[in-house]
Amino acid sequence: MYKWVMATIVSFAGLLAVILLLTGLPEKTEFPLQDHDFIVPEYAVDAEASMQIYKSRCISCHAADLKGGGGPALEHIGSVLTKEQIYKLVSNGRGRMPAFKERLSEEEIITITTWLSSLQ
Numbered sequence: 788m789y790k791w792v793m794a795t796i797v798s799f800a801g802l803l804a805v806i807l808l809l810t811g812l813p814e815k816t817e818f819p820l821q822d823h824d825f826i827v828p829e830y831a832v833d834a835e836a837s838m839q840i841y842k843s844r845c846i847s848c849h850a851a852d853l854k855g856g857g858g859p860a861l862e863h864i865g866s867v868l869t870k871e872q873i874y875k876l877v878s879n880g881r882g883r884m885p886a887f888k889e890r891l892s893e894e895e896i897i898t899i900t901t902w903l904s905s906l907q
């Protein structure tokens with residue numbers, strides 16, 4: 788009898804620990820990130836993957852040589868804007884620049900942002 792009482796108490800304690808663990812976990816980071824704790828994660832520059840994205844999504848306005856046309860030149864954008872600014876601009880768009888957060892994955896936006904940011 789005593790054994791059963793102990794077993795019940797122990798399993799309730801276990802259950803409580805699991806509930807606490809699940810509800811106590813920090814909230815998952817939402818995309819797009821909020822302005823305050825906003826930092827683009829460090830990725831290695833992947834020029835090849837970025838060019839793929841660029842060719843399918845950006846080339847029409849920013850040109851094959853990055854000198855612009857429908858949009859501004861991006862050849863030296865890394866010395867004009869921070870990585871965070873580029874990320875936000877590509878995600879949310881601005882003026883005639885379309886927003887890409889619904890069309891590209893977060894990973895793709897980080898990839899192209901990291902590459903653009905390396906263009907000094």
Ligand code: HEC
Pocket residue numbers: 840841844845846847848849857858859860861864867868873876877881882883884885887899903
């Ligand atoms: C429909 C045309 C169009 C497409 C497609 C486009 N852009 Fe743009 N982009 C613009 C325009 C126009 C601006 C200037 C926005 C403004 O009014 O501030 C701009 C601005 C920018 C800027 C900031 C330049 C600066 O000097 O401030 C970056 C960075 C940029 N675009 C990156 C991209 C990337 C990356 C893609 C592809 C994922 C892309 N753009 C696709 C039109 C476009």
